[in-house]
Amino acid sequence: MNMLKAPTLNRQTGFTLIELIIVIVILGTLAVTAAPKFLDLSGDANAAVLKSVGGAMQSAGKLVYAKAAIQGLNNSELGEVDLNGDGVSDIETRYGYPSGSRNNGISKAMSDSFETDWIWSTDYQRTKVYLTFASLTHTSGAYVNQVPIVATNCYLIYYRAVSVGLSPTIEYTTSGC
Template sequence: MRRQTGFTLIELVTVIVILGILAAFALPRFSGLEAKARIATINALAGSVRSGAALAHALYLANSSASPIAMEGSPVGAVIIDATSGYPTVAVLGIKAVVQDLTGFTFDPATGIFTMDSAPTPANCKVTYTLGAAAGAVPGVVVVSTGC
């Protein structure tokens, strides 16, 4: 009689049950990664908007407060600057021209809102750019990530 080798049915069931228990504990940990990635992306966009506005403001001051300013690398080449604040306007040729890559975002030039297209609730996953009212006031950049 030949001796048979292999796993018994009880051993296979035990391994499957253990793997199921491990998966049940690991799944909640990985389920929030997609939302965290979207929040990180929206925060990175806000940082780009802040940095781009500061760079445009510096170029504006260096160019004797003349608008539009030429920004090397900008897809449109020139950025329109608000005469009161000295920062890019809330327009396509303003802040949108400063921020280079908007893949995955939609920009509304009437409101200065960048919304994330892939978010479950795009209206609550956005960056809002607003000009300061006073002369030289730093523009506001507000992040809403509750819908990411």
């Protein structure tokens, strides 16, 4: 009996070296173009935190304004509001909103971590407060000169109320965050 063997077909399994190199080049190109967008998100995070603190400052200002309205100080150019009802003035106000005073204004309406995590300054007329992360200036607490704050290009400016019926405004600079 003569048995004829069926011819065997050479079937390739796996990838060739050229296919592997092409895949590696494509993945490398994607990694180089996409990685920077995912690796450096700290700037976006700092800008978001700065904006959330600005929102907290506006909310605190509205709460102080409500207290000033109750005490009849919401139309006064300059006032002192008792926040906790102990008979002692707690915060300086301008037209019922926290002033730009470095020690007695909006900074006093913020939490205790405000003094250690943030650095702030005012102009000499106490019309505005500059605020940035303490880590960006390598210091913390109140600071009398706004130059190191502005140099970070990651700060906000709180402008106090300037007349009856106008609330404080906040301006953000986030190009250096």
